[in-house]
Amino acid sequence: MRRFDPYLPVIGVTGLILLWYVAVWIRIVDPVLLPLPTDTFRALWTGMIGGKLGSDFLHTVERTVLATIIASVIAIPVGIFLGASDRLYRSVEFVIDFFRSTPASAMFPLFLVLFGVGDRTKISVAAFGAALVILFNVAYGVMNARKTRLLAAKVMGASRLRILMDVTLLESLPQTFVGLRNGVSLALVIVVVAEMFIGSTDGLGNRVFEAQQVFAMADMYAAIFAAGALGYGLNLMFLLVERSFVHWSGK
Amino acid sequence: MLTRAGTEIGAKAGTTIATPAHVTIRGLSKRFGDVTVYDNFDLDIPRGQLISIFGPNGCGKSTLINLIAGLVPLDAGEILFSGKPVSAIKFGYVFQNYREALFPWLRSFENIEYPLKLMRMPKPERRVRVEQLAARLGVAIDLAKYPYELSGGQQQLVSIMRALVVEPEVLFLDEPFSALDYEMTLFMRDQLQRVFLETRTTTVLVSHDLEEAVYLADWVLLLSRHPARIADYVQVTAARPRNDDTLSQSDFIVTKAHCLEIFQREVRRA
Numbered sequence: 347m348r349r350f351d352p353y354l355p356v357i358g359v360t361g362l363i364l365l366w367y368v369a370v371w372i373r374i375v376d377p378v379l380l381p382l383p384t385d386t387f388r389a390l391w392t393g394m395i396g397g398k399l400g401s402d403f404l405h406t407v408e409r410t411v412l413a414t415i416i417a418s419v420i421a422i423p424v425g426i427f428l429g430a431s432d433r434l435y436r437s438v439e440f441v442i443d444f445f446r447s448t449p450a451s452a453m454f455p456l457f458l459v460l461f462g463v464g465d466r467t468k469i470s471v472a473a474f475g476a477a478l479v480i481l482f483n484v485a486y487g488v489m490n491a492r493k494t495r496l497l498a499a500k501v502m503g504a505s506r507l508r509i510l511m512d513v514t515l516l517e518s519l520p521q522t523f524v525g526l527r528n529g530v531s532l533a534l535v536i537v538v539v540a541e542m543f544i545g546s547t548d549g550l551g552n553r554v555f556e557a558q559q560v561f562a563m564a565d566m567y568a569a570i571f572a573a574g575a576l577g578y579g580l581n582l583m584f585l586l587v588e589r590s591f592v593h594w595s596g597k
Numbered sequence: 598m599l600t601r602a603g604t605e606i607g608a609k610a611g612t613t614i615a616t617p618a619h620v621t622i623r624g625l626s627k628r629f630g631d632v633t634v635y636d637n638f639d640l641d642i643p644r645g646q647l648i649s650i651f652g653p654n655g656c657g658k659s660t661l662i663n664l665i666a667g668l669v670p671l672d673a674g675e676i677l678f679s680g681k682p683v684s685a686i687k688f689g690y691v692f693q694n695y696r697e698a699l700f701p702w703l704r705s706f707e708n709i710e711y712p713l714k715l716m717r718m719p720k721p722e723r724r725v726r727v728e729q730l731a732a733r734l735g736v737a738i739d740l741a742k743y744p745y746e747l748s749g750g751q752q753q754l755v756s757i758m759r760a761l762v763v764e765p766e767v768l769f770l771d772e773p774f775s776a777l778d779y780e781m782t783l784f785m786r787d788q789l790q791r792v793f794l795e796t797r798t799t800t801v802l803v804s805h806d807l808e809e810a811v812y813l814a815d816w817v818l819l820l821s822r823h824p825a826r827i828a829d830y831v832q833v834t835a836a837r838p839r840n841d842d843t844l845s846q847s848d849f850i851v852t853k854a855h856c857l858e859i860f861q862r863e864v865r866r867a
Binding site for chain 2: 492494495497498502503504508513516592594597
């Protein structure tokens with residue numbers, strides 16, 4: 347029985363598609379609003395292969411990845427610096443927590459003023475949101491480095507810099523990856539929202555929005571699925587990197 | 598009065614052991630907030646012998662080795678290793694929590710050679726040193742494995758090797774086996790005895806298990822409740838290598854019973 351366990355997720359997917367067919371057949375929803383799964387997946391396939399959906403997908407990937415890279419480059423060193431001192435972190439903790447709790451979408455008008463209508467605004471708002479999440483996790487990873495491990499290095503005669511490089515940074519890696527995964531997810535959310543409303547002509551958010559405007563429902567669902575697959579894929583990618591890179595995590 | 602007791606014991610130790618004192622502690626005082634853990638405390642630790650420290654919970658057993666190893670600053674007093682301060686000597690320290698003391702991102706081999714790396718020893722030499730140590734101690738562990746792939750006892754053995762690889766003057770062990778199950782504890786006691794017989798490094802062991810403390814030690818240091826005094830400093834004369842038979846020999850039983858009596862007297866003292 348157990349050897350079928352890896353296939354268990356198929357049940358959920360099949361169930362959802364069946365439910366979808368039933369909903370269309372017994373007309374729970376207006377057929378204009380809910381096309382057949384087959385129509386939707388055809389739209390997804392043709393859109394991704396040579397259609398506009400494919401290039402929109404790539405634009406969104408580009409913005410999300412760029413935002414995450416910018417956020418990481420800034421947030422990881424700052425997080426290490428702040429986390430290295432308990433008192434330093436506590437003195438800025440409120441500010442970080444406050445802006446981390448502020449919906450990044452509320453910052454669009456401000457960033458529009460700063461960077462104008464275009465990619466720079468979308469990417470920088472997404473980077474802003476992701477950076478705070480990454481920063482917070484990196485700092486916590488550094489602060490929660492096991493005291494025994496730091497002491498062990500100290501006992502062996504390691505300098506403060508050596509302890510930071512050889513122990514603290516590696517200790518904080520699992521938590522850093524948590525931050526990166528949450529950060530990239532948030533960056534995707536912000537990028538897609540930005541693509542919907544801030545004078546965009548491309549990207550998955552724009553695709554969803556435009557399809558909805560002209561009632562091309564199969565195209566709209568196709569774009570939603572593409573966005574879902576992108577989010578899932580990015581998360582999975584980070585998990586796989588983490589598993590090979592931070593092999594000791596959770597052990 | 599405390600000083601007198603300390604000196605007297607020190608003198609007694611000096612006369613009964615042929616080996617000279619390796620570590621001398623004079624006038625040691627340490628407070629944590631309102632609690633005075635040590636007040637003008639004197640102690641001699643003989644060279645090349647294994648000392649077990651035993652006493653009531655919270656009496657400052659671990660604090661004592663942390664003070665000697667320089668991990669915790671002294672409020673007053675002096676601790677010298679053949680006349681030198683701790684900063685001038687090499688020592689090894691084994692933590693109770695091997696899981697948190699080893700570096701899980703390094704293979705066992707790399708963990709053991711890490712202190713040599715800090716000393717800027719070239720890689721080929723480090724390799725030789727670790728291999729020699731493993732051979733000398735008869736360690737049968739695949740050192741290419743990561744610590745989390747090893748059993749608890751094996752991990753602690755890796756910790757001990759990491760402490761020994763620098764050829765320390767003094768080896769400190771802070772309740773090294775208390776996180777292991779009983780079967781592994783028995784095995785590790787014998788491993789530690791083997792390490793000691795092989796290296797004859799001056800060893801200070803904090804133990805929470807009286808049988809273990811007596812079984813492993815040349816000298817059992819019994820501490821009182823804080824401020825800690827030397828309740829007794831008992832020599833264990835049983836021949837080495839000791840084994841299961843040692844545990845049932847009358848000398849051993851008498852020594853253990855004596856230590857237990859002192860311990861209980863100190864526990865009851867309110």
